Amino acid sequence: MGYAIAQAALEAGHEVTLISGPVCMAPPPAANVVQITTSDELHDAVHEHVRTCDALVMCAAVSDYKPLQSAAQKQEKQPTTFQLPLTATRDILASLPNEKPYLVIGFAAQTHDLAANALRKLHEKNCDAIIANDVSGTAIGMESDDNAVTIFFRDGEQKTVSRAPKIMIARAIMKIVAQLHQKSLTKKS
Numbered sequence: 577m578g579y580a581i582a583q584a585a586l587e588a589g590h591e592v593t594l595i596s597g598p599v600c601m602a603p604p605p606a607a608n609v610v611q612i613t614t615s616d617e618l619h620d621a622v623h624e625h626v627r628t629c630d631a632l633v634m635c636a637a638v639s640d641y642k643p644l645q646s647a648a649q650k651q652e653k654q655p656t657t658f659q660l661p662l663t664a665t666r667d668i669l670a671s672l673p674n675e676k677p678y679l680v681i682g683f684a685a686q687t688h689d690l691a692a693n694a695l696r697k698l699h700e701k702n703c704d705a706i707i708a709n710d711v712s713g714t715a716i717g718m719e720s721d722d723n724a725v726t727i728f729f730r731d732g733e734q735k736t737v738s739r740a741p742k743i744m745i746a747r748a749i750m751k752i753v754a755q756l757h758q759k760s761l762t763k764k765s
Contacts, residue, residue: 670700
C-alpha cells in the first residue's frame, strides 16, 4: 500500500520520500528511497524527513512488539518451552509533536472493531485523518493487490473506498490528502 501511495503521489506531481523496509518489489523510480530494517530505524528516519514535508502518510505495518534482546548467534532448539520476552516498539505517530506544520495521515490495520479502534487512534495519535483497513482476512489488505478502506476525519466525517486495486485506493487517498492540505492552507491565511 505504501508503494502504491508513493506512486500515486508522484503521478500527482509531488516530491516523494519513501521510507521502506525490505520488500520484494521495486520502488517507484522517481521516489527518494530511504531503506530501513528495524522499527527504531523507521522512527529515526520519519523524524529526520518529516521536518521538510507537507504531508506524512504513515502506512507502515510496524509490529507492536519486538524482542527485548537479540542474540548474536542462532539459538539452538531446546527440549523445553521457549520463552521470548517482548517489549513494546516506539509509537511513531504518537511521538510526533502535537503542533506540526504538516498533515499526518495514519493507518489502522484492524482485525475487529474497525471504527472504534480507528477513531481512538485518530485522536490519541493526533492525526488529521486515519485510514482503517480490515486485515482479518487474506482477500484484501496485506499480501493482496486489492484493498478496501474507511477514512476517518477529525471533524467526524468518514469516507469508504470500496474494494479496488491498491493503486486506485492510493489515488483516492492522494485526492483526500490534497483536499486536507488545501483546507489547512486556507486556515493559515
